[in-house]
Amino acid sequence: MRAKEADFTGQVVRDGVTLGYEVYGSGDTTVLLMPTWTIIHSRFWKFQIPYLARHYRVITYDGPGNGRSDRITDPVRYRSDEYAADAIAVLDECGVDHVIAVGLSRGASYASVLARNHPERVSGVVLIGAALAIAPPPPERAGIAEHFSKSYPPNPQGWDKYNLAYWHDNYEDFVRFFMGKVFSEPFSTKAFDDSVGWGLETGPHILEAEAANGEGLAADEVLASIECPVLVIHGTDDQIISPEVGRRAAEITGGALISLEGSGHMPLAKDPVRVNYALREFIESVAP
Amino acid sequence: MRAHEPDRTGVIERDGTEIYYEVHGSGDQTLMLIPPSPITHSRIYKAQIPFLARTNRVVTFDGRGNGRSGRPNQVDEHTRSENIDDILAVLDETESTTSVLVAHCHANWWAVEFASRHPDRVDGLVAIEPGVPYVGLGHPHWSEASATFDDHLDDPSDWSLFNREVISNQHRKWIEFFFDAQLVEPYSTKQFEDAVGWALESTGDVLVAGEEGIEVDSPEREELVKQCREISCPVLVIHGTRDVCQAIDKGRALAELTRGELVELEESGHLALARDPVMVNRAIGDFVERRVKQKMKTTTWTRGLDRPKRALYVSSPIGLGHARRDIAVAKELKKLQPDLHVDWLAQDPVTRVLEAEGETIHPASEWLASESAHFVDRTTEHNLHAFQALREMDEILVNNFMIFQEVIEDGHYDLVIADEAWDIDHFWHENPELKRGAHVWFTDFVGYLPMPSGGEREAFVAADYNAEMIAHIERFPRIRDQALFVGAPDDIVPETFGMDLPKIRDWTEQHFEFPGYITGFTPPDPADVPGIREELGFGPDEQVAVVTVGGSGVGRALLERIIEAYPLAKRHVPGLRMIVVAGPRIDPNSLPAHEGLEVVGYVPRLYRQLSVCDLAIVQGGLTTTMELTAARRPFIYFPLEDHFEQNFHVRHRLDRYGAGRHMEFASSDAEAIADAISSEIGKQVDYGHVETDGAAKAAARIAKLV
Numbered sequence: 001m002r003a004k005e006a007d008f009t010g011q012v013v014r015d016g017v018t019l020g021y022e023v024y025g026s027g028d029t030t031v032l033l034m035p036t037w038t039i040i041h042s043r044f045w046k047f048q049i050p051y052l053a054r055h056y057r058v059i060t061y062d063g064p065g066n067g068r069s070d071r072i073t074d075p076v077r078y079r080s081d082e083y084a085a086d087a088i089a090v091l092d093e094c095g096v097d098h099v100i101a102v103g104l105s106r107g108a109s110y111a112s113v114l115a116r117n118h119p120e121r122v123s124g125v126v127l128i129g130a131a132l133a134i135a136p137p138p139p140e141r142a143g144i145a146e147h148f149s150k151s152y153p154p155n156p157q158g159w160d161k162y163n164l165a166y167w168h169d170n171y172e173d174f175v176r177f178f179m180g181k182v183f184s185e186p187f188s189t190k191a192f193d194d195s196v197g198w199g200l201e202t203g204p205h206i207l208e209a210e211a212a213n214g215e216g217l218a219a220d221e222v223l224a225s226i227e228c229p230v231l232v233i234h235g236t237d238d239q240i241i242s243p244e245v246g247r248r249a250a251e252i253t254g255g256a257l258i259s260l261e262g263s264g265h266m267p268l269a270k271d272p273v274r275v276n277y278a279l280r281e282f283i284e285s286v287a288p
Numbered sequence: 289m290r291a292h293e294p295d296r297t298g299v300i301e302r303d304g305t306e307i308y309y310e311v312h313g314s315g316d317q318t319l320m321l322i323p324p325s326p327i328t329h330s331r332i333y334k335a336q337i338p339f340l341a342r343t344n345r346v347v348t349f350d351g352r353g354n355g356r357s358g359r360p361n362q363v364d365e366h367t368r369s370e371n372i373d374d375i376l377a378v379l380d381e382t383e384s385t386t387s388v389l390v391a392h393c394h395a396n397w398w399a400v401e402f403a404s405r406h407p408d409r410v411d412g413l414v415a416i417e418p419g420v421p422y423v424g425l426g427h428p429h430w431s432e433a434s435a436t437f438d439d440h441l442d443d444p445s446d447w448s449l450f451n452r453e454v455i456s457n458q459h460r461k462w463i464e465f466f467f468d469a470q471l472v473e474p475y476s477t478k479q480f481e482d483a484v485g486w487a488l489e490s491t492g493d494v495l496v497a498g499e500e501g502i503e504v505d506s507p508e509r510e511e512l513v514k515q516c517r518e519i520s521c522p523v524l525v526i527h528g529t530r531d532v533c534q535a536i537d538k539g540r541a542l543a544e545l546t547r548g549e550l551v552e553l554e555e556s557g558h559l560a561l562a563r564d565p566v567m568v569n570r571a572i573g574d575f576v577e578r579r580v581k582q583k584m585k586t587t588t589w590t591r592g593l594d595r596p597k598r599a600l601y602v603s604s605p606i607g608l609g610h611a612r613r614d615i616a617v618a619k620e621l622k623k624l625q626p627d628l629h630v631d632w633l634a635q636d637p638v639t640r641v642l643e644a645e646g647e648t649i650h651p652a653s654e655w656l657a658s659e660s661a662h663f664v665d666r667t668t669e670h671n672l673h674a675f676q677a678l679r680e681m682d683e684i685l686v687n688n689f690m691i692f693q694e695v696i697e698d699g700h701y702d703l704v705i706a707d708e709a710w711d712i713d714h715f716w717h718e719n720p721e722l723k724r725g726a727h728v729w730f731t732d733f734v735g736y737l738p739m740p741s742g743g744e745r746e747a748f749v750a751a752d753y754n755a756e757m758i759a760h761i762e763r764f765p766r767i768r769d770q771a772l773f774v775g776a777p778d779d780i781v782p783e784t785f786g787m788d789l790p791k792i793r794d795w796t797e798q799h800f801e802f803p804g805y806i807t808g809f810t811p812p813d814p815a816d817v818p819g820i821r822e823e824l825g826f827g828p829d830e831q832v833a834v835v836t837v838g839g840s841g842v843g844r845a846l847l848e849r850i851i852e853a854y855p856l857a858k859r860h861v862p863g864l865r866m867i868v869v870a871g872p873r874i875d876p877n878s879l880p881a882h883e884g885l886e887v888v889g890y891v892p893r894l895y896r897q898l899s900v901c902d903l904a905i906v907q908g909g910l911t912t913t914m915e916l917t918a919a920r921r922p923f924i925y926f927p928l929e930d931h932f933e934q935n936f937h938v939r940h941r942l943d944r945y946g947a948g949r950h951m952e953f954a955s956s957d958a959e960a961i962a963d964a965i966s967s968e969i970g971k972q973v974d975y976g977h978v979e980t981d982g983a984a985k986a987a988a989r990i991a992k993l994v
Contacts, residue, residue, distance in 0.1 A: 185591065250586070257586040262594030274589050285578055 004050035014089040017077060020068025021061035021090045025053030029287040032087060032099040033060045036107035038210055040198040041067030047272035052279060061090045065206040073205060075212040083110035084117050091121065100124040100283050104268065105131045109217060116225045124286035125226060126279060127249055128233045129265045132219035135244040167204035175199035181239045184264035191269040223252040230255030231282040233275065235263030289665045291657040291687035292338035300381050302374065308356035309349035309378045313341030317581055318387040322375060324395040325351020326498040328486045332392060335565035338687035340572065342655060349378045353498055354490040361493045366501025371398045379409065388412040388580055392561060393534060394419045394502060404515040412522045412580040414572050415542055417558050419534040422509040423516060424541030452496050459492035472530045472557035475756035477749045478679050479562045516545035522579035523548025526571055528556030565686045566719050590700055597628045597994050600701045604708035605635035605659045609911025612808020614707050615645050620987030625994055633695060635660060652695045657684040667842040670953040673930040675736050675750060685711040693722055701725045702994045716767050717760035723767055726993040732774040732910055733937035735785050735792040739930045751786020758785065761799055769993055772986050773800040779941045801989060806982035811919040812899050820900045831861055831969050833903040836869040836894060843907060844874055846926055846953060850905055851880050853961035860966030869894060903969040908934030917947040918978035922971045924964050926953045945976040
């Protein structure tokens, strides 16, 4: 059973791609919980939705490739501009004028581009564990770009598994490896099992399409163009995206930064109470 | 002593009326605190100013007719325009281009009109218990009283005291009725005395002129409502639901018209800013940060299991006695919890002792207002009215609590150890939702006891304070996780908390644990005494008397009288050697000299001299007298006059140990002191034994909490 069922579940079709969305709660303020890397789908917001929906209208949707959305293999559909256009399509479908957009990891990129492309539709942006190329990745991830498309070594270890061929050969092991890195906090078995399960609802061909999107986003310029208030949340023990990215993002946007000492890449699952309060406080300050 | 002295004061003159203003603190954001004059003046904000001035620039002034401003007494000198122009003049004089207006009661009418006339000068409005005409429904007792304001009344009482003749001729009667009616909260004696005192700095004629002046050219309802609606800056309204002056409906209506935020204080009255200062301060501070400054900031939150174990130790800064026992407890605690990090929130002179011991002092310590300086300030000759001094320390306690609370909220502390840190214990009971971390409360006495010199009023007020403390503890047993009485049940005075209140001993035994007395040092083994005496240059057969009054700078009168007794005592005790320790704040050269008498300044590790002397002559403080008791030295002690703790609590404890000879300063002339010296010096004592394991026992109880 879910802690809160959606008040409305629907689908929107944009350019022939069907996207599943959900609406929870009601209120003058709307919070859009954006999709992230399509390895997981909108259920990753499960600890935020019931709390936020008590105070606001909350909209979630699945990006292309996972959840209740089409499993598209056209790489172009995985660019941030396209995610932003999807978001607008969902908002239009729901009759919502403007939102506070919250993005995790790659979702931070989608939320930032949404705010840049449609400033009149976004009154606040929250970037959590933001995957934005504005600071170097953690050292052990540095070689990924170079070896991603090559053959992987026999008996691959660690980030060796972030490899296209390996995805196809041993997708589940990759997902398990990756989620292990996401949840660097001790005692994370449930969060880990959840995310692995969502990961197995899609497959390597979808991740392959996403990886081929050819997007070379000038993230610093996108951030600098955001006009609305920004909140950045970043774990100091984030193994996927270095905390330095969070610091830079706050600096560029002039936003507030909440640094979570000891937290990993997905604090919304491991530190839900602190994250929920942070979201509430920010939303209240933007839309009192 | 004030918790925060103004950084700048000045007087401006407008049409012959002087207006006194103050500027506190600095910063980009100015807050203008407007007092509702002439019934009161800027001191009404005494609990807000030190807190707000820490992060803002605070400007305030005494409105015309009270405080250090002029006393115009004509109606046309008290119009709204005059008051609004005063606000503008003070803002101009202090170069405050824009500011957040903070107003109380009817001063909000001026604030609203000011915001309407000068919108470009106002960043925000904090309306505390606002009284703006036509905005919300007022209490009927005002309109009824206004109807007979100009009449001659044969037997006015209650609200009909709001009458020109009564206010003019029986000013105090009206003022006392009014503030008694406003302070609906129990245990409000200090707030009542303050408010009445400020009101009586003005006169009835001025107050009448003020009451009439504010109504001159009163606008129509529509115009006032329009003014409120047109306020474009952020607005916060704070209102007590039991406000007898301005009905809560008036606050609700103003918030609605101005689209402002509303903080309702359930069960609070009209003087919430004085009676619930912590809540009011936090509401104002939060509003200014969030809505006016809108500053983006970086915060850090640490996952629970990633937090190191931390304790914040808050040691009473009044005198040095507590510092030594607290260090002893902290050392024992670290033995039991080696990974516990202890920070100290402490003030001079305690910080000096802590620094010497290598303890960590929290940097916020420097923001604390000095409780020690306040007590020195309140001491005259050999007199310290400790209870009244504690009451008058109220604004220092609010200031220091606000700092403590910030430290505790930012610092993820597991434990707070408060050794007679009155602010913490009191305000956590007053604001129980603010408690963070486990709370260990230490004290060496329970119960305020009235001094006979204070008469009936003091007996009433002391009982009222005790009743509030009892109500706190009984309503919120969760606030003190551990309450430790430094001593044994037998050390508790055989008194009651006051009329109709429990016996202190019974109640304390139910609510405290007793780790025993905690000494800051271990008394020397009798076998080591000759060696220490030799080291200190005391001859084996020499009769050495050591005289000390502590390090606070008070006690000159006692030193002088003992020095006067010295030659007389020497007649009985030939070869008497007397060492007078003047302490760091009394110049030794300013005291009379005699042969055989040594006057010295500060003596480090004075307890060593005291522990091997042949006689000590001291004040009545607990730490020094108990050190002498533990070291089994003969001593004479003179409690400070009117000091309830020294005269009752400490004296009772010393009597239990059979220790020391009590003397009264007022009735002991030099001859009597000389006689006492000769009969006490070198005497064999049979004091009760003072335990040395109190710190370890206390630490064992505290260690369970982390």
